[in-house]
Amino acid sequence: VLFRTVAMMVPDYALIGEISLYSMGFVDAPSLAGKIVATYRLCSEQLSSQHHYDYGMRAVKSVLTAAGNLKLKYPAQSEAVLVLRAINDVNLPKFLAQDVPLFQGITSDLFPGIELPTPDYETIFAALKKSIQERNLQPVPWFLEKIIQIYEMILVRHGLMIVGDPMGGKTTAYQVLASALTNIHALGSDCGMEEFAVTYRIINPKAVTMGQLYGCFDPVSHEWSDGILAVTFREFASSTSTERKWILFDGPVDAVWIENMNTVLDDNKKLGWKPLKESYLESLPDHLNFEKKTVDDMFEWLVPACLEFLHHKCRTLVTTSDLHLTHSLMKLFSCFMNDCLSTKQIDEDDMSSSEVSLALQSLFVFAVLWSFGGSMDAESRVRFDEMYRLLLSGENENFPKPKSFRLGKSQLFPENGLAFDYMFDKHKRDWVIWIDTLDRASTLLPADVRVNELIIPTDETVRQMFFLNTYLMNEVPMLFVGPTGTGKSAITNNFLIHLAREKYIPNSINFSARTTAGQTQDIIMSKLDRRRKGVFGPGMGRKCVMFVDDLNMPAKETWGAQPPIELLRQLLDHGHWYDKKDTSKIEIIDVLLISAMGPPGGGRNDISGRFTRHLNVVAIDSFDDQTLTKIFSSVVDWHFGKGFETAVLRMGKALVHAIKDIYKAAINNFLPTPSKSHYVFNLRDFARVVQGVLLTPRSHLQDPNKLLRLWVHEVYRVFYDRLIDDSDRQTFFNIVKDTTQSCFKQNLDKVLSHLTPSGKLKDDHIRNLFFGDYMHPDAELKVYDEVTDLNYLTTVME
Structure with a gap:
């Protein structure tokens, strides 16, 4: 009873529309207002349900505003034509493709027999085409149409939103429009169109905190600090220039930063890859222009x-799109041309035009293989290899080989193995196995390093080093994706250590779930100097190589964005950030990006396609048995070759096979479940067993039987300690017993017969061996460190 009731009701849209239209000079206002309301009512009933479809008062107001502007511009035009055009201009840009025919059916029923005249956009079309060509892009019709829709939306709304897939042309669309309007303004009234120049500022709202964006109140000093948006808005509002001023929020949308902004969402169509290809062909080096037709044919084929x-038969370790993959191909092919087919390289190698043509085609085949196949898992690469060989041989009837492609069977990769096992050697101008590109000196293992610092040369490691070098030299951002323990971090860090210090400054960042955008900005800025006002970079003549490990680890906030990644995306997209203290714009130059991450899942997130589209992806899947054996056999032989007994050295290969069998059996038998979520085994577990065995010095390991007992101990420590019930433990005991017989040709009962008088070994006896005699008096169990407690290891072996 203490509260006064106030009833709210839906306003009469038709009456509001009628009054508004009368005020704008329309005579047939009642009928036209009813048609506007009927249009939105029918749309809400018949069109699909989308988040950005709005049929409320705000939508009606937009149509009324647009109709009023048109009435002022074309006072003699039919009123029905003006209203229909206003309805189309405001609504068509935001409808999905499947809803457009339904919408057109609704408007044709409400406005029967009315044909809309084509608007006079000759001047702006000419300016747009000029701006598009200056950027080496293609003025395809739908792209021009989308830019015009953005322009028309700007005329009737003070806020709008452009949405679409990565590389859909969103950023380019508004930038081309801004450039075109500025050019029209520069021409003045001579061009027949009055327009204003455009200036814009770009802010990624997810790369900064809410306080940095809008401003914040200091609870200690009771002072208000303006945010980036407030400073930018005040600067634009106080400006006396006649320029159009756009503030662009380029980042993921959430209800926090967008809550008070009036927006209209424009759903953009996907850009096809062929316009991208046309622009790329225009950028080919002049001395290779005679091969433009060949490159075009290979793209189309x-x-x-x-x-x-790839979309129907393969699985990728990271989400990709057609545009992303095709753009990656263009970047990789450009890298190869810069490296192998530059004018200097052609002159040095004295290559004829036919040799240049064959090398260019081979490099394109190589680039396609690693652009589309580079992000696949191992099984998919096998399938892709089979398809790719048939395609190149001309046996695929759906995609016939063009006449300009002159590589025969003998000039392609050999029959043995997969196409992925070979690279095109620029010196030999032939296909060679990856590891054959190394000289013998670089394959020798140094004797004075720790085990965990060793990098064993294999095809996989050579591939990683090749792509690191290729992409870094050509300043192409890249991403390694693969399971834990495949050497992504180790090989990249080793690569960075050996970079020339006079040219490069390495800067490594390990992302975690708690990493913030502010921390990321601080770490990167710590290695940069102030070049001039508002511009930061490494010392003159040097470049900062930023290696971001565990890229997809940062936690997603409420609305799904990862602020540290959004900060990096703003750097790659726009090349600038904002100072955390005074919010001034700071330009970042000469910073190169290398990144690595595990496949999404298990705490790792799937990162935004708007970021990954900048990166050329190289997937590193789990190693096959041959690679595993080679890596760890090399390590064991390297260690036991330091003066150990010959009998111990000879056991090295059997030891590695035994560890491999235990590792694979553990993966197959002990699967993760909700109650056993920690039953996850990876290559690091394999490496831990090997490292544990190699910790023992030569003086303590002369008897091969001691090595066998130590192997049992280490596999128990790494695998058995993770098991939580007796049935799993008994299963593991049986696995160890079988592996001892199959790999070492010895009976486990005999090897450990001293543990039990009966001579029949049980799992309990092994448990007693490791823990029973070494119980700490004050604790249930004492965990021993192999490095520090050598006596413990020696006792285990004996």
């Missing part, structure tokens, strides 16, 4: 076939 196969 190989790209559609590979995309179709």
Whole structure:
């Protein structure tokens, strides 16, 4: 009873519309207002349900505003034509493709027999085409149409939103429009169109905190500090210039930063890859222009076939799109041309035009292989290899080989193995196995390093080093994706250590779930100097190589964004950040990005496609048995070759096979479940067993039987300690027993017969061996460190 009731009701849209139209000079206002309301009512009933579809008062107001502007511009035009055009201009840009025919059906029923005249956009079309060509892009019709829709939306709304897939042309669309309007303004009234120049500022709202964006109140000093948006808005508002001023929020949307902004969402169509290809062909080096037709033919032949196969038959370790993959191909092919087919390289190698042509085609085949196949898992690469060989041989009827492609069977990768096992050697101009590109000196293992610092040369490690070098030299951001323990971090860090210090400054960042955008900015800025006002970079003549490990670890906030990644994306997209103290714009130059991450899942997130589209992806899947054996056999032989008994050295290969069998059996038998979520085994577990065995010095390991007992101990420590019930423990005991017989040709009962008088070994006896005699008096169990407690290890072996 103490509260006064106030009833709220839906306003009469038709009456509001009628009054508004009368005020704008319309005579047939009642009928036209009813048609506007009927349009939105029918749309809400018949069109699909989308988040950005709005049929409320705000939408009606937009149509009324647009109709009023048109009435002022074309006072003699039919009123029905003006209202229909206003309805189309405001609504068509935001409808999905499947809803457009339904919408057109609704408007044709409400406005029967009315044909809309084509608007006079000759001047702006000419300016747009000029701006597009200056950027080496293609003025395809739908792209021009989308830019015009953005322009028309700007005329009737003070806030709007452009949404679409990564590389869909969103950023380019508004930038081209801004450039075109500025050019029209520069021409003045001579061009027949009055317009204003455009200036804009770009802010990623997810790369800064809410306080940095809007401003914040200091609870200690009771002072208000303006945010980036407030400073920018005040600067634009106080400006006396006539320029159009756009503030662009380029980042993921959430209800926090966008809550008070009036927006209209424009759903953009996907850009096809062929306009991208046309622009790329225009950028080919002048001395290779005679091969433009060949490159074009190879694009049209190989790209559609590979995309179709990849989407239907393959699995990638990270989400990709057609545009992303095709753009990656262009970047990688450009790297190869810069490296192998530059004018200097052609002159040095004295290559004829036919040799240049064959090398260019081989490099394109190589680039396609690693652009589309580079992000696949191991099983998919096998399938892709089979398809790719048939495609190149001309046996795929759906994608016939063009006449300009002159590589025969003998000039492609050999029959043995997969195409992925070979690289095109620029010196030999032939296909060679990856590891054959190394000289013998670089394959020798140094004797004076720790075990965990060793990098064993294999095809996989050579591949990683090759792509690191190729992409870094050409300043292409890259991403390694693969399971734990495949050497992504170790090889990249080793690569960074050996970079020339006079040219490069390495800067490594390990992302975690708690990493913030502010911390990321601080770490990167710590290695940069102030070049001039508002511009930061490494010392003159040097470049900062930023290695971001565990890229997808930062936790997603409420609305799904990862602020540290958004900060990096703003750097790659726009090349600037904002100072954390005074919010001034700071330009970042000469910073290169290398990144690595595990596949999404298990605490790792799937990162935004708007960020990964900048990165060329190289997937590193779990090693096959041959690679595993080679890596760890090399390590064991390297260690036991330091003066150990010959009998111990000879056991090295059997030891590695035994560890491999235990590792694979553990993966197959002990699967993770909700109650056993820690039953996750990876290559680091394999490496831990090997490292544990190699900790023992030569003086303590002369008898091969001691090595066998130590192997039992180490596999128990690494694998058995993770098991939580007796049935799993008994299973593991049986696995160890079988492996001892199959790999070492010895009976485990005999090897450990001293543990039990009966001569029949049980799992309990092994448990007693490791822990029973070494119980700490004050604790249930004492965990021993192999490095510090050598006596414990020696006792185990004996």
